[in-house]
Structures are given as structure tokens and as C-alpha cells.
Amino acid sequence: MPIEIPKDKWPGSIKKVTLGATSAEGGTRAKSVTVGGETTLPYLHFEAPTPNKPVIAIEIKSHRPDDWSPLLGEVWGDAMNDPAQWAKKAEEAGADIIVLALTLADSPEDAVRIVKSVLAATGLPLIVWGPGQAEKDNDLLVPIAEATKGEKLMLGICEDKNYRTIVATAMANGHVIQARTPMDVNLAKQLNILITDMGLPADRIMMDPTTGALGYGIEYGYSVMERLRLAALQGDSMTQLPMIVTPGFEAWKAKESKVGDGVPEAWGDWKFRAIHWETLTAVALVESGADIIVLRHPESVKRVKETIEELIAV
Amino acid sequence: MQHTVSFTHEEKQSSVSVPTGTMLSDAAHLAGVEIGQPCGGQGRCGRCAVLVTDGNVRRRSTLRLSPADVEQGYALACQTVVEGDVLINVPPQEKIERRLTTDRVVAEVTIPADYDFDQHQSIHRVYLELTPPTMEDQTDDWARLQTALRTQANIPEVTCSLHFLQTLGKTLRDGEWQVTLVVDRDMEFPEKPVRLIEVFPGRVDDYSPLWGCAIDIGTTTVSLWLVDLVSGHVRAQVAEYNGQIARGEDVISRIIYSGKAGGEQEMRQLVLDTINELVETACKRVNAKPEDVMKATISGNSTMMHLLLGIPAGSIRLSPFITAVNHPPVMLAKEVGINIHHGGAVDCLPGVASYVGADITAGVLSSGLEHAEHVSLFIDVGTNGEMVLGNRDWLVTCACSAGPAFEGAGVVNGMRATQGAIEEVWINGETFEPTYRVIGGGKPKGICGSGLISLLAEAFLTGVIDKAGNVNLMAGNSRVREGAHGGEYVLAWGAESESGEDIVLTRVDIDNLLRAKAAIYAGFSILADTVGVPLEMADRVLVGGSFGKYINVEKAVQIGLLPDMEWSRFEFLGNTSVKGAYAALLDWRMRDRITEIAKRMTYIELSADNSFYDAFTSALFLPHTDMNKFPSVAAALER
Amino acid sequence: MALSGIQIYKLLPQTNCKECGFPTCLAFAMKLAAKQVELGSCPYVSDASKKQLAESAAPPIRLITLKAGSEVKAGNEVVMFRHEKTFYNKPGLFVRVKASDPELAAKVAKADAYKVNYVGMDFTIDGFAVEADGGDFVRAVKAVRDTTKRPLILIADDAPLLDSALSLLAGESALIYAAESSSYEPLADLAKKHKSALVLKADSFDAFADLTQKVQAKGVEDMVLDLGGKNLGEWLTRSTQARRLAIKANQRAVGYPTIFFAGQNGPEKEAVYAAQAIAKYAGFVVLDTFTPELAYALLVLRENIYTDPQKPIQVQPGIYEINSPNADSPVLVTTNFSITYFSVANEVEGSGLPAWLVVTDAEGMSVLTAWAAGKFDAERIAKAIKGFDVASKVNKKRIVLPGHVAVLSGELEEELAGWEIRVGPREAVDIPAFMKQALN
Structure with a gap:
């Protein structure tokens, strides 16, 4: 009995976003990374190929974090004391992109110096996150954007209450924006509208829909991403942006990953559990359309990369 | 090519020579004629409408003008270019505003065209001539009345109150056995017993008014219409704030209050006081007495209905949101506590659910x-x-x-639509300078609901705020500034306002309005x-x-x-x-x-x-x- | 094609008799459209309408129930994406054991006893798959059955052997693995005889459609498909296609749940393989490895994916630490509606000031809605403050209420003797200023 397999043909597609600029492109990166460009739902090769495979970013901090899980301290060791060293180790661990998260303690001068040291230490494209407070973010990101003009960094994190300054400096200095909204399709779309209304082209924006971790709301993030991707394919231009997700940050916040003592026996071995937590959080997001996946543990990086390879292998 | 543009403005003439394609507003400016452009010349507000009495112009946009306006020759000065010699009449501003506000249509009260008192009204008068009693005919007054009703009015079965019986004998004798009854009968089921409400001596003129009232118990305002049931005319319309406001502005607060000891009784009395005062005021206007009102039909949301009747309302707000009663039966005014005729009928209209009541x-x-x-x-x-x-x-x-934002509540400079309220706003997209209209025309005191809608729309279209409602503080304009609640927009400086304080729209106000809409x-x-x-x-x-x-x-x-x-x-x-x-x-x-x-x-x-x-x-x-x-x-x- | 509420309404008597338990025929029609009631509740619906409605109501994927001491269901799904409605039947997690394994009983006992609690719910493994690999299969099945009461999958291709094993499972519904087109008949007969469900294997949907019809002709209705696939990408494609054929093309011949073996490419990949199967439509997932940390992660993922997305988005009630608070930091109170929580937490986080945020169980409602509905009152707040033992975390017994519920402060003082009740701002944006000015 012949069965015809239904295929979806979508009117819309995802925009391509490129991070990092090589010397030929006006920067100093060894290579740039392009994500996006999908014309159908994730990895449905019988409908369309995946034009740019999702990439892994590893998150490092400007100063050794004192609230990270000891398991992470074990693998990164002394490199955590020096962002440049850390970035190098991250590249060795398989990162396609480095995420440098700044802290409240950084002065604008320090921040610029650290960013430059990381750019010098690795040829990978760089994403820089402010410490997450509107004023401080603006104080740090503006001088960084100016000092790295042409490098095509991604600057984060833009939110609906604080986007103008960062967008303006990204526009002026040729950078890309990470637009974060709290787990809601409408809010994600709204922030994209606000940012493009300022005049930043949509191919210089990535959406960060906020996802939650396994056991901590990942179902919301998962569905929000599916809905955003569906809306984009249906032709809604304000959702046609690639997505960056932060399962490393989310999963290592969870008690399941973070701590080994004082937890139920049924949770099993700490280290394996922590890796499962980060990996499964990441894989669920990969399945729902993530384009850049920001992780923390090298073992998770390895597993998620293998997963992506298998998904794109035709 | 040069053209002559001649303006007539406040009976003064002036003219100017301009090239083809000059905007009328620019020509007016050159001619020394000032035409107000509250929206900054974007063709949005329609305030710069002028009458082209002769010559060729090209209208780029006619938004805000009706086809009839254009037919008459109206054009927006900021959207119209000169293409030949033209004569322009600049009308006085008030005249333009009157034209523009006609897009608000309020339905007037009209008596239903087919209203027939005899056919459709349940309250009626019945005139009876009774045979006076004699030594031979010692039938009691009540039976005598029933006989007359049966034989003269074809009403076989009746009921009445004790009060009716108490007054019957005297009235019959005062009227020398000729009386007029006011009765309440079920028009749908005429075989049901007819209720006798009142008896008057003698014959009452068929066309004299028979009073009823329609009442809407709003959470904020109670409205009452006093109606002559004979003609169907509304003879008085009165309204007053619901006395329960003192115990909470919204239905939830009132339900909670009524659940406290004595709360139910207090809430009931408060709204009864409001209603009874309204009945009195309305009756005074038509030289009637409250006891002349024979029927009240009441509408209102489910909570208001429960509180009026003193029925516990607690379950309305709690899941699964159940009312005690959606459709109360018809009751007597005395029982309900409304000071109309004590035997008058109180008809509470039916609701659907806890939050969809009889008002809907x-x-x-x-x-x-x-x-x-x-x-x-x-x-x-x-x-x-x-x-x-x-x-x-x-x-x-x-x-x-x-939420009450559109009623001017919960907004820093919000107010009701009364004297001193800014009711309409235009903002110049270039300068962010506002133009506004104040109810009563004096200094502004605050902004009412329609003013807030207008202000929000203008602020958004001109970029004072972004689509999310964030005030554009990067605009570098003195009208936008950092306030106590985040960004804010100054609609009127202290020097212009009644209180001497700036009238502002704050970020929190914007959020409230956005949530409401x-x-x-x-x-x-x-x-x-x-x-x-x-x-x-x-x-x-x-x-x-x-x-x-x-x-x-x-x-x-x-x-x-x-x-x-x-x-x-x-x-x-x-x-x-x-x-x-x-x-x-x-x-x-x-x-x-x-x-x-x-x-x-x-x-x-x-x-x-x-x-x-x-x-x-x-x-x-x-x-x-x-x-x-x-x-x-x-x-x-x-x- | 599913009918809308209005379309169904037109097929109903429109008398609003209320006998179905709903206030109007339209209300009932909308419940029917949402598949939340049975048409049978309407005593007056005409036969013609019944027929029309039945056609639109039949589930596109057959419901399969495996039964022993407990039950596992698969199928009856109606959507491609969970947000469109919900995913209904969580894929059963089965652990595979080999008949020849000398540790078999011990392994089964360990996995069978496994129980883990996640936000108040206890999760366990759903069943076991016993594979004939040269050992004594029947004895192995017996040993497993003596150790666990959970449903079983029997993996073997020798019909007589399966017959004996199935005879041990009288009164149960097991799952037989697996029939192929070349050899389906004996297994189909067995499935019929033992009231078992039967897994089918084929390499194309054309072949599946042929096979399901043949098996059906043998009197077996309960089938499960093994779609095969050599890696994640292939299985994703096949699983998506199967679901689409059933739901979008209404292709009943392949409208059956699927089974997936997560350990097929080694234990390293097992977690990821199982995770994809859970997210992407599998009906049954078979694991080769049982470890508590793997089971816990997968059970949580399954719970998350199969949570009803129509329920309000909630955060876990509890006490949240923002900006590393200490014993002198203030205590703020709000509800567990996620957006309410996020806006409060973001403002506090953005202020840079440390605070404890107590999130009460308001059934996922915002502050005002919860207050209106009686889910955020003095009693509940007091319960949260006591329940989360806030007193042990701070020196100063003081809590800050949202400004919208200022009216609760009096009652709350009575409920929480010894605590100072402060009324905070009505809007989250005003929290940083309030914390700076009023709380110092």
C-alpha cells in the first residue's frame, strides 16, 4: 500500500546571522561562524537540509566565579583565574564560540582589557555578556563595543527594559545583539520589533528565549522555541531570527548538577547526573531549534556535539 | 511656476506668491496666517483643515476628512499642495473641532415604536363602579370588590396584601363605591391571579402618569430612569455614586467586606440609601411621591444584585465562581427595602454567571x-x-x-471626565510638544479616560514611547525625563496646570493602561x-x-x-x-x-x-x- | 478534520436542556470539540448527528495498553507539538534484560524497586523487556515475573518459545517483539491467543501499511511500530513522519504507537537517544542501562514534556535567594505565577540588592487575580512564611507585601505574631527604589 509522506513547505525561513569577522572582514578572528538559514523544522532532512549546523559556545567568566559547582572547578582548574587561559582551554574542549560573562566587579577599563586578552588568546568569535544590571551593562558594553569595532561580537543581554543603549552601540560598531526575553513567544517577538524599530537589521539579532533547565521549567522554553520556529516558518518576519540558548547556565543552577551532598539517594551518581542534566537540557533545546548552545562542562560539549553531528548526518 | 494663494482668516485677507507644489501650510506661514498643527504636520489630527473655495490643489492625504468634507472643499493644510492660483478660507478653530468630533455617536433614548400600554405593560389601572351595600345585600367589601372585578374587568382571581385590606373599606366609601385599582398581572399567563397593589377613590384619569423606574446598579454609579408607564416616556434620569464605594472600589473588595461581621447588612443599606435618594430626587422632578412608583426593574452585575438583596456573595469570587442566584423571582418593594410603593413589584433581571450579570x-x-x-x-x-x-x-x-485605568483611577494624574480634565491630546512628532483640549476650557487638573487613550495613542505614534510603552529617554527632549516611577512624559508644565504641578504620564500609568486595553x-x-x-x-x-x-x-x-x-x-x-x-x-x-x-x-x-x-x-x-x-x-x- | 464548537453545536438539539451537565448546548459542543466529554452525555442527539460526530472524534493513533500488576498506555495522541494541546500518554520506560544474564533477577529487582520523588510525585520504571538470547527464555520470564509486577515486553522470534513464555503471563497484556512481513503469521496468532500487543518491523511506511492490515486481518488490533533508523537523525525523521501520517494525513494504517531502543549505539549515547525518543513521539522507550541518575533525568524530562501546557505557567513555591541574601536581607512576598515571579525577581536582581523572595502557592495566579479568587490571603501567606521556615533565615522578622494587597496587612499581623508587615509598591518596577529608600 503506497503511502505518501506529508511534507511541509513553509513560506518563511530563518535569517542567517554571522558572528566574528576575519581580517578580510575587518576583524581579527581566525574564522567567523554563521548560524540560521533554516527553511523547515529542525533536522527534517526529507524536507530541507540544515544549512548551518548549530554550534557550541562555552561560557567563561572575567573572574573566577565563587558560585559555580565544584565539578566545573575540577575540570577547568587554574584556567578559571585567567579568562585568556580559560578561553584557550574552552577552544581545546571543542567550543566554536567563546562566551565571556563579565561581573559587577569589573570596571569599564578592566572589562575592555579582559575582552582584548580573550580576543588575543583565541581566534574564535566572541560573545560578551554584561553582568546583568541595566546600568552596569551599559557602562561596560559601550566601551567594549567601541574598542572592538569591526570584530562582530555578540553583545548581551538586551532586555525589553534595557535595549536602547546596547543596540545603539552595536549599530555604531558593527556588532550583533543577543535579545533575551522570559519564556514567552509574544515577548520575544516584541523585543525583536523594538530592536529593529531602532534600525538594527534583523540579521544582526539573535533571540534568547530563556529556557529553564530540565526539571525547572524546560517544557516552557521548549514549547516557546517550537512556537517561535513555527511562527517564523509561517512567515512572521519578527520571529525569523536564530536562537541562542544557555543550558549550561540553566542546568548548573539546578541542585541536581550543582551539589553532591545532602540529596536523595535516588538521584544517583553526582558527576554523571550533572552531565546528564546539562546534556539533556541542551539536547531538548537542540531538538526544538537552538542555533547556538552555550555550555559549561567539556563532557557535555562533547556529547552535544556528537548529537548534532548525528542529527545533521543524512 | 508661481501661483497666488489668497487666505481669508478671521475676516482678514492676505496673499502670497509661491511655486507649484508648495504645501498650503507653508504658504499660510509665508502669508502670515498661523494654522494650528498640533500633530506637527503629519496629517493625523485634522486640526489644520481649511476650505479651498477656488483653484487647484492636490490632496496627499484626506485622513480625518469625510468624503462630504472633501466635496465641500475641505483640505488638510499640512497634506495639500498648491497647483494653481487658489482662494483659501481658514475657518475658526472651534468650527473645525465640531466637525471632527462628530465621529462619536451616542444612541438617544427612544420609546419603543410599538409600545402599547394595554398590551405590553404588566401594571394597569382598573376602574370599577361597585353596587353600594344595602340591608338586603350585606356582602363584605372584599367580596363585593371581587364580584366587580369579575363582572366588569373579567378578572376572576386576585390576591392582595394586608395593607390593601386595611385601606379598602375607607377608600370605597370615600370614592362613593367608585374606585381605581392599580394591579399587577402576568401578561404572559393571564389566567394567573392578578395582584392588587393599591386602590384610589374615584376615577383616575386614564392618561395621568403611572410611575415605574428602571435602575442600573453599577459598581461605581447607580443610574435611575423614572418612567411614565402609560406613555412610555422617561421623565427623569438621575445618577449618583454607589454608596458602597466607601467600602471598596471594586466588586472583589466589596465581596470581601460584605463577608465580615455586619458587612452584608451594611452593604445592603448603603446601596438602598443610594437608590432611595435617587427615587426621591427623580420623583421631586416630576412632582410625584415615591409611593406613586408601582414597579422597579433592576439591572446590575451579579455582585451588586447579591449585595442589594443581602444574599451572601462570597462564593462569587472563589473557584468555581458560583452565584447564589442568577435569576431572582419578582419581589415586593417593602421586602427588598426600596422606598417606592410598598406593594410595588421589584423585578431583578437575570444574569448568566458570577462575572456576567444582568447588566450584560x-x-x-x-x-x-x-x-x-x-x-x-x-x-x-x-x-x-x-x-x-x-x-x-x-x-x-x-x-x-x-482595572479602573480608563476611568482615570490608578493613574498618577488621572481623573473622571469632569471640568478640568484633559480629554484629547495631540503631540508634535518633531518637537514632542503637546496640544490638548480641556473639558470646560480652563486650566487642566488631570487626564480623563478618553484623554489617556488619546495621549497613549499620540505618544506611541510620535515615538515618545516605544511599542512596549518604554519612554524614549534617549530622545534628549525636556518633555521626557526620568521620574519616580521610571521614564515619564510631561503633558502640561506646572505653569499651565490648575495645581501648579506638572501633569505627567508615568511608566506605571502606561503599564496600567496597557494592561487594561x-x-x-x-x-x-x-x-x-x-x-x-x-x-x-x-x-x-x-x-x-x-x-x-x-x-x-x-x-x-x-x-x-x-x-x-x-x-x-x-x-x-x-x-x-x-x-x-x-x-x-x-x-x-x-x-x-x-x-x-x-x-x-x-x-x-x-x-x-x-x-x-x-x-x-x-x-x-x-x-x-x-x-x-x-x-x-x-x-x-x-x- | 476536527469540527469546531460551532459546527458541533449545529448538530446538537439546541434546546439548552442542561441534562448533559453543561448550561447550554454550545458549552457542551465546545467541550466535545476539545474532546473533554463524550457525546453519550447528550440524551437527545440524533443518530445522524451521532454518526457525523463519531467520524471526527476517532483517535488518529490507536491507544495501546500493556497490563500486568500496573498499566502502561501509549497512543491516543492528537497533536504534533505539545503546545497545540498536550501530549497525553507518557512513553513507558522499559529496562531490557537478557535471558542468559545470571544477574537478571538482581538487575530487575534493583530497577523495579527504584522510586524517585520529583515535586511531590513518585516516579518509577514502567516495565521490563526480556530478550531471548540463547539462555532459558521461559525460565528467565518466570524469574522476571516473580520479581516484578510490571508489564513486560518479550523479545524473541521463536513462536513456540514465546507461546510458553506468554502462557506464564495469563490475564496480562504483554508486548511481543517483533513481527516482520516474512514471518508475521505465527506471532500474530500468538498475539491473538494471548491478548498481547504486537510490535511490527518494516523498512518503509508502505510496508508498514501492508503489514498492519495483514495483522489486523488475523484478528489483532493492538500493534506497535519499530521504525528502525541507524542514528538520531534517521529516527527523528521516521518518527516525525509516522506522527504526521497519523495526525495530519489521517492514515489509520500507520496510526499506532512506536517503540525505540535507546541503547542501540552504546551506553555513551543512551541518555541522548532516550531523551530524543521521549521528546519526539515514542510510545515505548527501551533502555539497556539502568542507573538511578539516568532514570531520574529521563523520568523528569518525560514529566516535563508531557505536562499539560494549558495549565498556567507556575514556578515552584518556596523561598528564593536573589543576589546572595544574608540574615539581614529583606523578605519579599509574591505569588507563583511565573510572569509575576519573573518581573519581581528581575527587578530585585537588577537592583543589585540582596533579598529573600517568598513565592506562595497561589495556583499560578498573579497577585490581584489570586487575591480576588482567595488564593493569596493572609492565611496562605502565613502558611508559606511558616512552611518555608523564613524565621530561621533572617534576623529581623519583617516581610514586604505587594502594594496591591495592602488590605491584607492587618489580618496578616494577626496570623504572624511577632512579624512586622510592610506594604511594598504596587508595581514591580518600583521595587528597587522601595528597597533602597524604605527598607534601610
Whole structure:
């Protein structure tokens, strides 16, 4: 009995976003990374190929974090004391992109110096996150954007209450924006509208829909991403942006990953559990359309990369 | 090529020579004629309309002008270019404003065309001539009256109150055995016993008034219409704040208060006091006495109805949101505590659910939605927004909490639409300088609901705020600044205002307004989704509630409060609740129809799933996250 | 094609008799459209309408129930994406054991006893798959059955052997693995005889459609498909296609749940393989490895994916630490509606000031809605403050209420003797200023 397999043909597609600029492109990166460009739902090769495979970013901090899980301290060791060293180790661990998260303690001068040291230490494209407070973010990101003009960094994190300054400096200095909204399709779309209304082209924006971790709301993030991707394919231009997700940050916040003592026996071995937590959080997001996946543990990086390879292998 | 443009303004003449393609507003400026352009020359406000009495011009945009206006020669000075020698008449500003405000249509009260007192009214007069008693005929007064009723009025069975019997004997003798009765009978089931309310000596003129009243108990305002049941005329319209306000502004606070010791009794007395005062005021206006009023038909939301009747209302607010009674039976005024004739009938109209009460069923009746062939949307905007979607085949309804922002409450410089309230605003897109109109024309005291809608729409279209409502502090303009609640916009400097303080729109105000409009928009979009009928299919949008009287459709659409449709599809009905009560008071068939409406309406509980929340966040943007739903606003932004 | 509420309404009597338990025929029609009631509740619906409605109501994927001491269901799904409605039947997690394994009983006992609690719910493994690999299969099945009461999957291709094993499982519904087109008949007969479900294997949907019809002709209705696939990408494609054929093309011949073996490419990949199967439509997932940390992660993922997305988005009630608070930091109170929580938490986080945020169980409602509905009152707040033992975390017994519920402060003082009740701002944006000015 012949069965015809239904295929979806979508009117819309995802925009391509490129991070990092090589010397030929006006920067100093060894290579740039392009994500996006999908014309159908994730990895449905019988409908369309995946034009740019999702990439892994590893998150490092400007100063050794004192609230990270000891398991992470074990693998990164002394490199955590020096962002440049850390970035190098991250590249060795398989990162396609480095995420440098700044802290409240950084002065604008320090921040610029650290960013430059990381750019010098690795040829990978760089994403820089402010410490997450509107004023401080603006104080740090503006001088960084100016000092790295042409490098095509991604600057984060833009939110609906604080986007103008960062967008303006990204526009002026040729950078890309990470637009974060709290787990809601409408809010994600709204922030994209606000940012493009300022005049930043949509191919210089990535959406960060906020996802939650396994056991901590990942179902919301998962569905929000599916809905955003569906809306984009249906032709809604304000959702046609690639997505960056932060399962490393989310999963290592969870008690399941973070701590080994004082937890139920049924949770099993700490280290394996922590890796499962980060990996499964990441894989669920990969399945729902993530384009850049920001992780923390090298073992998770390895597993998620293998997963992506298998998904794109035709 | 040069052309001569001649202006006539306030009986003065001036002219100027300009090249082809010069904007009329620029020509006027060169000629020394100042034409107000509150919107900064973007063709949005229509304030610069002028009359082209002769010559060739080209109108780039005629937004704000009707085809009839254009036919007469009107043109917007900021959107019209000179293409030959022209004569221009610049009308006085007030005249223009009168033209522009005609897009608000309020339905007037009209007596139903086919109203027939004998056929449709349940309260009647019956004149009887009794045979006086004699030694041979020692029949008692009551039996004598019953005989007369049977033989002269064809009323075989009656009931009456003790009070009636107490006064009967004296009245019969005072009237020398000729009396006029006021009776209440069931018009639908004439075989039911007729209730005798009052007896008057002698013959009362058939055409003298017989009084009834229609009452709408609003959460904020109680309205009462005193009606002559014989002619159907509304003889007095009075309104007063609901005395319960002192115990809470919204229904939830009042339910909670009424649940405290003595609270139920206190709330009941407060609203009774308000109603009784209104009855008295209205009666005074027509030289009548409260006891002359024989019937009261009452509409109001379910909570108000419970509190009036002293019925515990606690279950209304608690899941699963159940009322004690949706359709109370007809009661006696004495029992209810309303000071009309103590034997007068009090008819409380039926509601549907905890948050869709008699005010909505009565509103649906007066909107005519329930017998229309095509789908219509009825919206009643108050502190709660209630909506009904449907036609003669089906009706669905829901309610959402909009909050009091559109009534001027919960907004820093908000106020009711009274003297001193800014009711309309225009903002110049270049300079952010506002122009506003104040009710009464004096110094502004604050901003009323329609002013807030207007201000929000202008602030958004001119970029004072972004689509999320963030004030554009990077604009480097003194009108926008960092305030105590985040960014704010200064609408009037202290020097211009009544109080001497700046009148501002703050970030928190904007959030409140956005939430209110989003709740309402989400409410009716969910209704439409639930039944699978696209909103655009609604033939008419009927807007009720006193708020609906003053609203500017264009601005309400621009902020995404009302759906984007041709303006001709909107109708503003005013207080539909009291109108419905009035119709039911007069005509038993209308009263029946309200019962039918209540039975037919299907209530959709918005809190039952996530779809309301989704629709709400989607609407929490200017005008809406999905711009495809607002093509006219998209076009306005393009300009 | 599913009918809308209005379309169904037109097929109903429209008398609003209320006998179905709903206030109007339209209300009932909308419940029918949402598949939340049975048409049978309407005593007056005409036969013609019944027929029309039945056609639109039949589930596109057959419901399969495996039964022993407990039950596992698969199928009856109606959507491609969970947000469109919900995913209904969580894929059963089965652990595979080999008949020849000397540790078999011990392994089964360990996995069978496994129980883990996640936000108040206890999760366990759903069943076991016993594979004939040269050992004594029947004895192995017996040993497993003596150790666990959970449903079984029997993996073997020798019909007589399966017959004996199935005879041990009288009264149960097991799952037989697996019939191929070349050899389906004996297994189909067995499935019929033992009231078992039967897994089918084929390499194309054409072949599956042929095979399901043949098996059906043998009197077996309960089938499960093994779609094969050599890696994640292939299985994703096949699983998506199967779901689409059933739901979008209404292709009943392949409208059956699927089974997936997560350990097929080694234990390293097992977690990821199982995770994809859970997210992407599998009906049954078979693991080769049982470890508590793997089971816990997968059970939580399954719970998350299969949570009803129509329920309000909630955060876990509890006490949240923002900006590393200490004993002198203030205590703020709000509800567990996620957006309410996010806006409060973001403002506090953005202020840079440390605070304890107590999130009460308001059934996922915002502050005002919860207050209106009686889910955020003095009693509930007091319960949360006591329940989360806030007193042990701070020196100063003081809590800050949202400004919208200022009215609760009096009652709350009575409920929480010894606590100072402060009324905070009505809007989250005003929290940083309030914390700076009023709380110092």
C-alpha cells in the first residue's frame, strides 16, 4: 500500500546571522561562524537540509566565579583565574564560540582589557555578556563595543527594559545583539520589533528565549522555541531570527548538577547526573531549534556535539 | 511656476506668491496666517483643515476628512499642495473641532415604536363602579370588590396584601363605591391571579402618569430612569455614586467586606440609601411621591444584585465562581427595602454567571445583538470588561478584569471626565510638544479616560514611547525625563496646570493602561477563537458602558483597545444596562427576551487555560504584537 | 478534520436542556470539540448527528495498553507539538534484560524497586523487556515475573518459545517483539491467543501499511511500530513522519504507537537517544542501562514534556535567594505565577540588592487575580512564611507585601505574631527604589 509522506513547505525561513569577522572582514578572528538559514523544522532532512549546523559556545567568566559547582572547578582548574587561559582551554574542549560573562566587579577599563586578552588568546568569535544590571551593562558594553569595532561580537543581554543603549552601540560598531526575553513567544517577538524599530537589521539579532533547565521549567522554553520556529516558518518576519540558548547556565543552577551532598539517594551518581542534566537540557533545546548552545562542562560539549553531528548526518 | 494663494482668516485677507507644489501650510506661514498643527504636520489630527473655495490643489492625504468634507472643499493644510492660483478660507478653530468630533455617536433614548400600554405593560389601572351595600345585600367589601372585578374587568382571581385590606373599606366609601385599582398581572399567563397593589377613590384619569423606574446598579454609579408607564416616556434620569464605594472600589473588595461581621447588612443599606435618594430626587422632578412608583426593574452585575438583596456573595469570587442566584423571582418593594410603593413589584433581571450579570443580559437586549443575523460583538467597558459575541443562533460571553485605568483611577494624574480634565491630546512628532483640549476650557487638573487613550495613542505614534510603552529617554527632549516611577512624559508644565504641578504620564500609568486595553482585547479575541469565528467577521462592534460615550474610535484602535475595522462598524450605545432595564420595565415581551438571552448565553471562563494569558501578552504591546491585525495603524506608522 | 464548537453545536438539539451537565448546548459542543466529554452525555442527539460526530472524534493513533500488576498506555495522541494541546500518554520506560544474564533477577529487582520523588510525585520504571538470547527464555520470564509486577515486553522470534513464555503471563497484556512481513503469521496468532500487543518491523511506511492490515486481518488490533533508523537523525525523521501520517494525513494504517531502543549505539549515547525518543513521539522507550541518575533525568524530562501546557505557567513555591541574601536581607512576598515571579525577581536582581523572595502557592495566579479568587490571603501567606521556615533565615522578622494587597496587612499581623508587615509598591518596577529608600 503506497503511502505518501506529508511534507511541509513553509513560506518563511530563518535569517542567517554571522558572528566574528576575519581580517578580510575587518576583524581579527581566525574564522567567523554563521548560524540560521533554516527553511523547515529542525533536522527534517526529507524536507530541507540544515544549512548551518548549530554550534557550541562555552561560557567563561572575567573572574573566577565563587558560585559555580565544584565539578566545573575540577575540570577547568587554574584556567578559571585567567579568562585568556580559560578561553584557550574552552577552544581545546571543542567550543566554536567563546562566551565571556563579565561581573559587577569589573570596571569599564578592566572589562575592555579582559575582552582584548580573550580576543588575543583565541581566534574564535566572541560573545560578551554584561553582568546583568541595566546600568552596569551599559557602562561596560559601550566601551567594549567601541574598542572592538569591526570584530562582530555578540553583545548581551538586551532586555525589553534595557535595549536602547546596547543596540545603539552595536549599530555604531558593527556588532550583533543577543535579545533575551522570559519564556514567552509574544515577548520575544516584541523585543525583536523594538530592536529593529531602532534600525538594527534583523540579521544582526539573535533571540534568547530563556529556557529553564530540565526539571525547572524546560517544557516552557521548549514549547516557546517550537512556537517561535513555527511562527517564523509561517512567515512572521519578527520571529525569523536564530536562537541562542544557555543550558549550561540553566542546568548548573539546578541542585541536581550543582551539589553532591545532602540529596536523595535516588538521584544517583553526582558527576554523571550533572552531565546528564546539562546534556539533556541542551539536547531538548537542540531538538526544538537552538542555533547556538552555550555550555559549561567539556563532557557535555562533547556529547552535544556528537548529537548534532548525528542529527545533521543524512 | 508661481501661483497666488489668497487666505481669508478671521475676516482678514492676505496673499502670497509661491511655486507649484508648495504645501498650503507653508504658504499660510509665508502669508502670515498661523494654522494650528498640533500633530506637527503629519496629517493625523485634522486640526489644520481649511476650505479651498477656488483653484487647484492636490490632496496627499484626506485622513480625518469625510468624503462630504472633501466635496465641500475641505483640505488638510499640512497634506495639500498648491497647483494653481487658489482662494483659501481658514475657518475658526472651534468650527473645525465640531466637525471632527462628530465621529462619536451616542444612541438617544427612544420609546419603543410599538409600545402599547394595554398590551405590553404588566401594571394597569382598573376602574370599577361597585353596587353600594344595602340591608338586603350585606356582602363584605372584599367580596363585593371581587364580584366587580369579575363582572366588569373579567378578572376572576386576585390576591392582595394586608395593607390593601386595611385601606379598602375607607377608600370605597370615600370614592362613593367608585374606585381605581392599580394591579399587577402576568401578561404572559393571564389566567394567573392578578395582584392588587393599591386602590384610589374615584376615577383616575386614564392618561395621568403611572410611575415605574428602571435602575442600573453599577459598581461605581447607580443610574435611575423614572418612567411614565402609560406613555412610555422617561421623565427623569438621575445618577449618583454607589454608596458602597466607601467600602471598596471594586466588586472583589466589596465581596470581601460584605463577608465580615455586619458587612452584608451594611452593604445592603448603603446601596438602598443610594437608590432611595435617587427615587426621591427623580420623583421631586416630576412632582410625584415615591409611593406613586408601582414597579422597579433592576439591572446590575451579579455582585451588586447579591449585595442589594443581602444574599451572601462570597462564593462569587472563589473557584468555581458560583452565584447564589442568577435569576431572582419578582419581589415586593417593602421586602427588598426600596422606598417606592410598598406593594410595588421589584423585578431583578437575570444574569448568566458570577462575572456576567444582568447588566450584560440587559445590555445585549438593548444592543439588539441577539436577533441579528450576522455576528456582532458587544463590549461593555468598565472596571470589568464584559463581552458578548454572537447572533440570533448563538451567544458566547466572557468577562475580564481591566482595572479602573480608563476611568482615570490608578493613574498618577488621572481623573473622571469632569471640568478640568484633559480629554484629547495631540503631540508634535518633531518637537514632542503637546496640544490638548480641556473639558470646560480652563486650566487642566488631570487626564480623563478618553484623554489617556488619546495621549497613549499620540505618544506611541510620535515615538515618545516605544511599542512596549518604554519612554524614549534617549530622545534628549525636556518633555521626557526620568521620574519616580521610571521614564515619564510631561503633558502640561506646572505653569499651565490648575495645581501648579506638572501633569505627567508615568511608566506605571502606561503599564496600567496597557494592561487594561490588553485584557479587553484579549477577552474578545479569545471569545472569537473559542467559537472559531474570526473577529473580522463581526459585522458590528457595539460599545456599551458610560465610558463608551466619550471614546475616540481612531485612538482606541491605535492603542489596540478596539479591533481595527472601518469606523462605521462601531456603535456607541452609552449605558446599555439601564436601557435594557427600561425596555424590560415597559414591555413584558422584552422582559421575556432577557430571560431567554440569559438562558442562551454560553459563558467562557477565561481563567480555565493559558490561551487568555497568551492573548493578553500578545495584546500587551502597541497596538499589538501581531501588526497584521492592525493594518490602519501600520499605515499610520508608515506616514 | 476536527469540527469546531460551532459546527458541533449545529448538530446538537439546541434546546439548552442542561441534562448533559453543561448550561447550554454550545458549552457542551465546545467541550466535545476539545474532546473533554463524550457525546453519550447528550440524551437527545440524533443518530445522524451521532454518526457525523463519531467520524471526527476517532483517535488518529490507536491507544495501546500493556497490563500486568500496573498499566502502561501509549497512543491516543492528537497533536504534533505539545503546545497545540498536550501530549497525553507518557512513553513507558522499559529496562531490557537478557535471558542468559545470571544477574537478571538482581538487575530487575534493583530497577523495579527504584522510586524517585520529583515535586511531590513518585516516579518509577514502567516495565521490563526480556530478550531471548540463547539462555532459558521461559525460565528467565518466570524469574522476571516473580520479581516484578510490571508489564513486560518479550523479545524473541521463536513462536513456540514465546507461546510458553506468554502462557506464564495469563490475564496480562504483554508486548511481543517483533513481527516482520516474512514471518508475521505465527506471532500474530500468538498475539491473538494471548491478548498481547504486537510490535511490527518494516523498512518503509508502505510496508508498514501492508503489514498492519495483514495483522489486523488475523484478528489483532493492538500493534506497535519499530521504525528502525541507524542514528538520531534517521529516527527523528521516521518518527516525525509516522506522527504526521497519523495526525495530519489521517492514515489509520500507520496510526499506532512506536517503540525505540535507546541503547542501540552504546551506553555513551543512551541518555541522548532516550531523551530524543521521549521528546519526539515514542510510545515505548527501551533502555539497556539502568542507573538511578539516568532514570531520574529521563523520568523528569518525560514529566516535563508531557505536562499539560494549558495549565498556567507556575514556578515552584518556596523561598528564593536573589543576589546572595544574608540574615539581614529583606523578605519579599509574591505569588507563583511565573510572569509575576519573573518581573519581581528581575527587578530585585537588577537592583543589585540582596533579598529573600517568598513565592506562595497561589495556583499560578498573579497577585490581584489570586487575591480576588482567595488564593493569596493572609492565611496562605502565613502558611508559606511558616512552611518555608523564613524565621530561621533572617534576623529581623519583617516581610514586604505587594502594594496591591495592602488590605491584607492587618489580618496578616494577626496570623504572624511577632512579624512586622510592610506594604511594598504596587508595581514591580518600583521595587528597587522601595528597597533602597524604605527598607534601610
